[in-house]
Amino acid sequence: MATAVHTAVAPPPPHAPPARATFRHVPQLHAQLLKSGELTASPASFHSLLDATALATPAASPAHLSYALRLFRLGPRPPLSARSYNILMRAFLRAGQPEDALHLFVEMLDTASACPDQHTVACSLKACSRMRALDLGRGIQAYAVKRGLTVDQFVLSSLIHMYASCGDVAAAQLLFDAVENKSVVMWNAIISGYFRNGDWNDVVDVFKHMLEVGEAFDQITLVSVVTACGRIGDAKLGEWIGRYAEENGMMGNRNLVTALVDMYAKCGELAKARRLFDGLQLKDVVAWSAMISGYTQADQCQEALALFSRMQATELEPNDVTMVSVLSACAVLGALETGKWVHSYVRRKHLPLTVVLGTALVDFYAKCGCIDSAVEVFKSMSIKNSWTWTALIKGMASNGRGREALELFSCMREAKCEPTDVTFIGVLLACSHNGLVEEGRWHFNSMTQDYGIQPKVEHYGCMVDLLGRAGLIDEAYQFVRTMPIEPNTVVWRTLLSSCTVYKNVEIGEEALKQIISLDPSHSGDYVLLSNIYASVGQWKDAAMIRKEMKDGGIDRSPGCSLIELDGTIFEFFAEDSDHPQLSEIYEKVEEIIDKIKMVGYVPNTADARLDIDESKKEVSVSHHSEKLAIAFGLMKLQPGATIRLSKNLRVCTDCHSATKLISKVYSREIVVRDRNRYHHFKDGYCSCNDYW
Template sequence: MAATALPAARLPAPGMPSPARQTPRRAALRDVPQLHATLLKSGAMTTSPDSFHSLLEAAALPAPATSSAHLSYAIRLFRLGPHPPRSARSYNILIRSFLRAGHPEDALHLFVEMLDDTAVSPDQHTVANTVKSCSRMCDLSVGRGVQAYAFKRGFMVDQFVLNSLIHMYASCGDVVAAHVLFHTVQVKGVIAWNAMIAGYVKNGDWKEVVEMFKGMLEVRAPFDEVTLLSVATACGRLGDANLGQWIAEYAEEKGMLRSRNLATALVDMYAKCGELDKARRLFDRMHSRDVVAWSAMISGYTQSDRCREALAIFNEMQGTEVNPNDVTMVSVLSACAVLGALETGKWVHSYIRRKDLPLTVILGTALVDFYAKCGCIKDAVKAFESMPVRNTWTWTALIKGMASNGRSREALELFSSMLEANIEPTDVTFIGVLLACSHGCLVEEGRRHFTSMTQDYGICPRIEHYGCMVDLLGRAGLIDEAYQFIRNMPIEPNAVVWRALLSACTVHKNVEIGEEALKQIVPLDPCHSGNYILLSNTYASVGQWKNAAMVRKEMKEKGVEKIPGCSLIELEGTIFEFFAEDSEHPQLTEIYEKVHEMIENIKMVGYIPNTADARLDVDEYEKQVSVSHHSEKLAIAFGLMKSRPGATIRLSKNLRVCIDCHSATKLISKVYNREIIVRDRNRFHHFKDGLCSCNDYW
């Protein structure tokens, strides 16, 4: 079925069902007693069963929904109704009413009562609605009992009974039984198909949803908006943009996009398939958007690493009457975590408290992760401790946060507390543990945890775990051991593993293994500029300037462009972006003047520019100017200009902090009496009083 060609979206729908029959408007509750009194006076309550049933229906099934007052009145009518005894129709009305009001247990009890009533017998409508009660309660054992009764009474040929049973088995997880029943249906209508599809949706079998729909197209079975909504959701989960696009085009042509639910499902589908521009166009056309639609867009932008757009659309949402929910907040916090947008994230946390949103495990974990990724470990710990329930991911988020913020020992202590709490670690937890060992130069602990992962927890190391071990050994200067570790890996090392070794060679000036590492990386990742720059810097660190220049030349000849350094800084809820040698910022002149002042001031307390990372084809003065214009220095200068005296400056950088910027920022923190928190590609650096939390080990 996977190869089934989709019909052109412009063709009419095969066997589309006719619109549902309109139900007459029923009486309001205030009218029911008057109708009741009229029927009593006329004697119709006892002489006309249809009149009684109409009254009972008016009380039990009002439009648009059953209220508790209506239901109470209907129950009294049913219990005190006229003689002769109650009929199957009156039971059916009340059973439907219980279902509609969300009381499937009461509907089931009424069915049992009906079985004990010798004057009346359940019919096929009773059975179908009772099976729906079992679906709502997810009670397979009772459902099977009702099916046995239906078989005994000969109701298994009834379309409504079969459809209800298919839905019951599918939604309760027994899709095999549902399939058996489904194939007994001679003429399968849209309800039968939707019942099977709904069961697969509930069980998360997204591939089966798509296959069922393709089967419908093959046999030209009828489908409706409910079908398309389920299949669009499945397309999003599977990343099937082709089928999703067909559904969107079909819905557009048939005028079905007026349905907010279907339009929202398609927006979510496009977003999950990475088609953000298509999602946004459809989103902008929607006349009415609920919280699900807004959340789908925000989540889509966040997951596609377009976090600034995620926050922009969240700000747009604030101007509407739609209130965000916990799902929205998880996506917003994730975007804030990526961007380091502390103030926006704090506002989200405040909103959660003000609106008394339940601190679910997912939302609480997002808060912990957000604060940790903004360098606010104390706040991350507070969020962690405030959670009523925590799972493995919550503990893992804090362990990784501790590791990246230079609190390696605390991260390992937290891991021990996690084990004492009988929380089973995952492979991701061990990545956090090994990162903590790597950032803290805890070699023996790292070796022990790497071994324990397999021996004690049966977790097979992934490439990320091997990369952590290479990084740990390399940072500690054990270059030969790291190299042999890679050679002995049971799985093929990737470019990231070799790059970790190459980076260590640069720090520890090991040219020979650095050359070997680059030779292994180039076939795996030929266009990554960092590979060539690392080896060039390794040559430069030992004075081999000619070799360093040759590597840069080779990089240029291959058309490999250096990734520009980029730093983000948030001030008063707005995120500003700076690039190395920036020439586009509107306040460029003032910023460069501030940089010059900054450099002159730190020179007075011992700063000497380190030009090892500068261009090799310029003189020493130009090299010094070049390193002074790195993106983080521009961002720090802007922060000094725009923030109040003494305020913490926070920024994030897309690359590893270079040696010169690290030395300069330590002195800037001392001269200007500021705490400066920098998140680079690998970890956090908390600069204060001329020192860094990494202890110059990064």
């Protein structure tokens, strides 16, 4: 649009400043034009000076705009024309002040000497798009129709873009469909409209139609389409665009390459994403955020944090999008100190606590077992949505504060915030962990009756857990049998866990039989049934299960525990042999075992590996990954500091018993997040009440 304005006028005289001159030359040139008299005599000279002032390179500052506005208002100058207004309107749009651009349009309507042209209308519609001012946009369209300006391609494109940006995509599509000869600008306008509204499938569909009918597209088109491909996981089209961009020399477009990085990362093609990312000479915050987000979404959270560490070594400042991805990675790894640094950075830089960022902080603190900090962030948020409430409700339920979770759910309802299906998972977990059977049943029925939410397999699993924890094993079994949807391994495994606690052999056998038919390779399920047999004295059956595992090549998955110290994640495996301080750690473990034996600890060798001699099983269980991580924490953390770790498997019975006693003997709070839930060990007790 700007190019069309300037090619329509004669070149400026020799003393006029070139368009886009840097602002430091403007006052001197202004003085020369005043002295020569050309400023008032030559409209071209005035417009060139105004252009150089209002649209200075680099982007005009408030001082530049103020200078341009004084020149525009006070003169001396020739009579104002549409071009004068258009230059200043574009400057206001460029400066992010669309309201001021619209004020100039209204002023022109009352000015006899300056009549709005097609460029004025296009600028005004662009301002309406920025403000999402649909009614104003419709009024400007009426004016354009009256003046016969809607035949102009820029006006039509701006109208399409305005309607789409304001949410009326149907009107945008009607206008678009009515145009016979569509320019690439117009195609981009409709694509941009769908893009702004998050209609990713429509973006892709429009582009596919362009390909079918042979319409031309440009790099702007591709940036939007490849971003949409990432959102819907259309790797095939995304890769086609990637190849097209390489073959047609478009890889110098940083926006397009960044969009490709984002697309590959979101589609799980992390190697391709990283190759493009590493090849970028100038990486902006969007590129860093896309790559970090890709690692986080692919559960490669240590890589995400390592890349974030590299980003910190640059001069770039992360934005809220970066922070959300980093917090998600910290939540998965239990990287409390790194996440705290992120929170501190948000406060230090006065980043707005948006709903997304605030919810990520609540979720992070909850998943690190810091519920009080999660509550603090929750209370500080001015705007909350259902996901914010849900994050805290689930966090409280999983951390053994079920009563508070249910109270929070009541507050959510009072706040007229509609719960989601995920909210009810948190509510049912809260009922389960507090033994509130009747209340759990009521909430389960309320999902459908009061909110029209059909229960998913996860909700049925929560009900099985609720009944099982309460000792209602037969009822839990009948509940599974009468489920209207097929129970998965998680549901049967939940029932099997209940049978382990309440020593129900018959239903435990049936549960394992169903699990094996769905997933025969999960070692933990065999171990649970073996433990049931052992608990009732059926030693031969217990041995038979262990033999079946050994004969079937079903080995227990290696335990892995993560602990964070000074912002660094340390990883331990069961019977680890690859840590630089291994001898000191094993010495610490021996010290721990000796001390807790003095207060009643008896090793449970049933939790040892199957492929070792009986005489070595006690040593084997003492070298489980969480014991190594706890020993490392006791060695490195300040006295009295809470030890926090994450484990990839369910905490075994031996480690659970040992950790309770460690918390008492060493006067430490120990927070362990395993595959199932959170365990807060303190003074010899666990928040799970020995049911997990």
